[in-house]
Amino acid sequence: MVAGAAGGVLAVAMLVQVVREHPVLTVVVTGLVLAAGGVWAYLRWSAMNRLMSYERDVAVTDHMSGPDFERYVARLLRDSGCRGVRVSGGAGDMGADVTARTPGGRRLVVQCKRYAGNLSSPDVQRFAGTARDIHGADIALLVTTGRPTGPALQIARRCRITLVDRPALARWVATGVAPEVLDDRARR
Incomplete structure (x- = not known):
């Protein structure tokens, strides 16, 4: 448990050092991660919305x-x-x-x-x-x-x-x- 906590502290310290030494790279990586998350959320929402529209269209019953x-x-x-x-x-x-x-x-x-x-x-x-x-x-x-x-x-x-x-x-x-x-x- 102590080793896990020490490892977590070390990882945070390394991340802080990378952010200080490479601020532009940090902004670019953060932007890419946020953009990827946004695209994933949009695609998931879009797929669920299409499914709901499909289910809510009575014509779907014609082929059942x-x-x-x-x-x-x-x-x-x-x-x-x-x-x-x-x-x-x-x-x-x-x-x-x-x-x-x-x-x-x-x-x-x-x-x-x-x-x-x-x-x-x-x-x-x-x-x-x-x-x-x-x-x-x-x-x-x-x-x-x-x-x-x-x-x-x-x-x-x-x-x-x-x-x-x-x-x-x-x-x-x-x-x-x-x-x-x-x-x-x-x-x-």
Whole structure:
């Protein structure tokens, strides 16, 4: 320990001597170190900013697989304050691709539909048949990259299913503001 402290003192003394004998070289080296640190910080910030922009652009979902889209929605839920977020999609999921607890503690069951076209009434009906009775949802959320048809919207309203279509998903992704149904803290 004493040897380490002595070595540290010796290194500082040598550095002070170099600075006194070569002030211009010291300024140049210090400038290069600071510039390199600045460039590194800028490149890191730029890469993180590009990634955030990419994630916040709903068009990224157009090239995702179904499981990728489910994981994407799960990340949005976590970012929105949901807890216990679990992706369970796949064969045999019976309509529950993602489950979670809202910030207020209510059970959330999510069906994810990555569609290029329309979301039809039968898609909503199938989810309505399992969300509450089988999965025990307090909140049933159907997230789609498509656009729900009129009959799909009617079924969703009657069955108390919150639909997040492409425009609503784009707002959620761009602003970070989750659908109102997830902000149930004030209601409890």
